[in-house]
Amino acid sequence: MNKTNQTSTRREFLRQSALTCGTTVASMAVIALILPDDAYAAGTTSEYDWDKHRWVYLIDTRKCIGCGSCARACRKENQVPEGMYRTWIERIAIPPEGEVHVDSPYGGEHGFEPDPPNAHVRKSFFVPKLCNHCSNTPCTQVCPVGASFETNDGVVLVDPKQCIGCGYCLQACPYGSRFMNPHTRTADKCTLCYHRITKGLPTACVQACPVGARQLGDRKNPNDPVNEILATQRVQVLQQQLLTKPQCFYLGLDMEVR
């Protein structure tokens, strides 16, 4: 084999390899572009279009009676492991002087003891908590593999098939909304009952609340009563100073609630 011949074969080889590599990368890119939407659309009903909804959550702390029905419903609906909480209820008791008392025995799941912890307390109320489904999420930002993500309709989810279980998102969430599921060994959190809301059902907690303290709203539905409240009343979010833009809004929050 002479030298020229060798060079041309090599050039040919390089050209072929470049072509193969290029085609592979291009097709992978196309697959990557198509895949996410398809994959998640597959889990929902065919008529559901996630671009037509924007879920928000509204909690009226003035209505909550601390019965714990929501937390029990959540555990049952989502098989939440014992000792872990996708939602919980806090009781805040603020005496005229001295320390604020906060408690949440078993996440408030079994209700609260009737006696106030401090007899002098004149301001006491319940605050249900859950994932705030922030639109500027610190938790999805830190996920090293993108297993935690935000859906187009505004729900923050974890894909248990991708989660590596590093726990970085647990550390990044300022609200303590996430936990490590001991069975799946992956990060777990409130899904806003995505399997229900995409079928037109309310979340388990909203359905279980006997006093209507919890409401699910859809920002893209002009007739949604939650939109009316958000538009006309003074609402607050938790830890506003962190600028995570929670999509879970509160009525009647006190400055002592964190």
Place this chain on the structure above:
Amino acid sequence: MGHELIGFLFPNDVHIHWTLMIVLYPYVTGLVAGAFIVSSLYHVFDREELKPLGRFALAASFCFLSVATLPLLNHLGHPERGPMVVVTPNFSSAMAGFGILYASYFLVVILEIWFVFRADMIRYAAESRGFKRMFYATLALGVYDTSEEARALDHKITRILAAIGIPMACLLHGYVGFLFGALKSNPWWSTPLMPVIFLFSAVVSGIAVLIVLYQLAMKIKGMPIERETISALARWLWLFMIMSLTLELLEIMTLAYEKAEEWEVIGPLLANQLSISFISVQMVLGGLIPLILLGIVVVMGAYMDDRIRNTLSMVASLLLLMQVLAMRWNVVIGGQMFSKSMRGFRDTYVPGMFEKEGILAAAAILILPFLLLVVFERILPTFDHLGQKTGDLNLDLDSEPRLG
């Protein structure tokens, strides 16, 4: 677990998610970065007094680097998915940088080792027979050129790699600090000082471990402990520990003086949960005492008996190794001793002896790099070249070693 909760914790905050393994991970990478920087002080900046350690420090860095991922893998809920951090990284996550940083740094270290030890590998291949010869010939990757020019080139490449390695070591370890420092959810972690503190304490631990290992290695090999080497290491260690300690104190003092909202949890945290590990161990026993001991070595070094200098620097180094470990503990565990409700604390956290991420597993991971180092030393001795003249190797090697 036998721990008590004080005040109100968010119900999901009663668990310690990042355990002893996450304490070890920055500790081990710190040793990597520190040892590498010492090696580079010789290879790049020609600090002749560090010549005895130039190769050894590189080997130590490599051995620590080899085990650096183990604590992480042991921690992951799904270690089998660990490689996905490299395969499908989510670049908005600081952690996604890990694979790239780690892999490229590993590459630099391996390449540097190859160029530093290349002539040795060829010599060992030439001097031995059979399997051993084949082994060294394989290590040398079939290149048997030990001419003057080839070795000059080795030298040049080594210097370039060592130079590239410095910013990379800084990146690798600064990145570890960044993982903590860039989380706004945690007031004990969230500070731009965190990467810098991690970096300086990394260098401290790296130099300290080299002082200990160098003295041990010389004892074992029956070689003299060079006065200049120990003096130089002690000087560098003193400098870096002062900087590291200053930064650690600055962070606390700023928070305390500002009476920032963070202080509401950090004040009680330091006074109670971390009183022993932070104040007693990190600041006094591991901070103040080595500061004094090394100060003596540095200031009065010229009048000092070698044995006293060696002992003082050995004790200071051991204390500093403990200090840096305590610092990692205080950051990682300390940051999880309070709830994000900012109203409640755990009273203690004691890792179990036999659990998956417990004390025994941690000890095994910590011992492993030292065992690796012994093996490395067997294969590619790092001190032997010191005794020899660095003249021509004058090998009786043809283009290929005769196998068999």
